[in-house]
Amino acid sequence: MKLLPESSGFEAINSALNIETVDASIMGRLESYSCKMVGQEKALYKRFHSFSGLSDMQALSPPQSMMEASSPHSHAKLRSILRSSQSSGGEDSPLADKINRKTLFYLISTLNAAFYPDYDFSNASSQEFSREPSVEWVMRTVQKQMMAVARAEFMAVESELWAALDSAICLRECEIYSYNPDQTSDPYSEDGCLWSFNYFFYNSRLKRIVFFTMRSVSQYCATPLDTEMIGDTCMDFEDDD
Template sequence: MKFLDLPPLQRLNAFLKSVDVGDYILQGDLEAYSCKLAGLDKKLSKSLDQEVQTGSSPLELSASPVGPLAESSSRKTLIYLILTLNHIYPDYDFSLLRAQHFQKEEGISRAEEAIDSHLLEVSKVWAKTPGLGESPFLECLWSSVDEAICLKECDVYCYKSDLETDPFGEQASVWSFNYFFYNRKMKRILYFSCRAISKQAADEATETSSKSYNYNTDNDDDDSDRYGMATEMDV
């Protein structure tokens, strides 16, 4: 898959990287990818396709959140969702995810309502930011998303996080959402995710981490002489 650096998304994505809304910091990703596969993606796609076919239950082969897995188009949808997550969060491996880890939304409007409700405070920050607030945030958001992916042609999916093996379960996380807008005709996926990171929890975690460091004392100097560089690196 190839990251698409689309002008309509650039300003929004830069803004959403870190938004201070008072009690928490919002961190967002708004990225578009081409579904054309090459290299490692193509190799992983073939492997996943075989695993999904052989490892799916009869029920999943006839019906799943991404469609009947007996059909190639449904398996491709699942693979695109997995590969998108792998690209955006390279420190995590999502290759073990399967159809049950995703959910198809009933329509665009439902996803829009959920996103809008989470971003009300963010809208206020946008309005007060010089050079950004000429138009309402949500209006800019959806017009830009529509320009990038053509919403009326999209299927919408969300990832059901297990909060343990992905970035959404971090200690300081208050809430999160993630949606995939998949346009089959354009062969393009737009991924939109936001996490609210508690300021208090983040500060406490940083404070705890700093207290856990061991600092050299006079006695440590002796150890340094005995163990050399290894002791210095450990400190």
């Protein structure tokens, strides 16, 4: 996956999506990627595509937007319940959804490019991803989350955010996916991460993906940079008796 030059057009939006609140630091970014495979990706795709243990269509998990905007613990519990329902219901289950291997490879490659060199998602399962019902559904989910934690700041950038996305990827033509990893695979599993989301807007005609990711980290926890410098994690607070 190649980061496209137009990603620089997201700079103002990305700056506005980095917000300091009383309790947390909120960090967001938009990035546009070409689905053209580069370098070692071609060899990786051949191995990924030829693996005999995989059928062409892979099962997805239920949409992230079905999850409550709550703690990672609640998310994991609900995902487990929904995945069990999906498994017991078979292909005719209303929760069943699938993705072809090539599109799945694009999503995994986007994650690898976005979080390079700190993380490798090459072994990610299709069930760590979901297909979102519609653009409107995602917009409402993002709005609900952001209005709860940074209402004024989000209202100031909301219209520009969706306009920039539409200009870059043509939202009405997109399939929208989300990445919902377990705690061991989550790049945002650092101490103090309160919530996060990761959306992929995939336009097969344009052969590109816009990646939209945000997370909130408690102000009472050290940033990754602080952690490297002073070797600390979260501060411990104890009641004085």
